[in-house]
Amino acid sequence: MSSCQPEQLVLMYFLLPLWIAAGLADALCHRRADIAHTAGPFESLLHLLMLVEVGLPLLAALFLEIDALLIVLMLVAFAVHEATALWDVGYAARRRRVSPLEQHVHSFLEMIPLMSIIVVVILRWDQFLAIFGAGAQPARWELAWKEEPLPAAYVVVLLACVAVFSVGPYLLELAQGLKASRQAATAAGASGSTGIEPR
Numbered sequence: 001m002s003s004c005q006p007e008q009l010v011l012m013y014f015l016l017p018l019w020i021a022a023g024l025a026d027a028l029c030h031r032r033a034d035i036a037h038t039a040g041p042f043e044s045l046l047h048l049l050m051l052v053e054v055g056l057p058l059l060a061a062l063f064l065e066i067d068a069l070l071i072v073l074m075l076v077a078f079a080v081h082e083a084t085a086l087w088d089v090g091y092a093a094r095r096r097r098v099s100p101l102e103q104h105v106h107s108f109l110e111m112i113p114l115m116s117i118i119v120v121v122i123l124r125w126d127q128f129l130a131i132f133g134a135g136a137q138p139a140r141w142e143l144a145w146k147e148e149p150l151p152a153a154y155v156v157v158l159l160a161c162v163a164v165f166s167v168g169p170y171l172l173e174l175a176q177g178l179k180a181s182r183q184a185a186t187a188a189g190a191s192g193s194t195g196i197e198p199r
Helices: 006-033 042-061 068-093 098-121 125-131 152-194
Strands: none
Touching: 006 042, 006 098, 006 152, 042 068, 042 098, 042 152, 068 098, 068 125, 098 125
């Protein structure tokens, strides 16, 4: 790791762990808001969609050379993530209370990917300029494995943390929402069949 540039170290050991921590905090806010019984499983699906929108560029950056193509894909994924985030908040706000703490956590989840892309652009400035036909290098539009892979231990620990602290909580949230929806549907069916009005 002695050959890593400071920007790369900031990305690997500050921004990515901070993103994972913010995702976990977001899941805890959802749990506190009891979205299983308010906004329901559809909001959880939106959360998983946003995780995929950020996670795929992250996986690509871990294993592939960062060139013009990957930078463009990161920028597109960020734009799609922001659109989904707007959809998510609009959907949630009509169905439950979105606390100030949760809104603050959302600001981290939106800006950390942008900051990470900025760091990537700094590290691959020539390829970023090449997107616009400028700079000393030609733009590379290909998917290729990293010539100098990241340390295996780092990749394994990072992916394990993502699985445990990001993917896991959102999948649990979805499962709870689906269970609550089934229970509500069963209760509504029972009330309808007995003529009892649901409370």
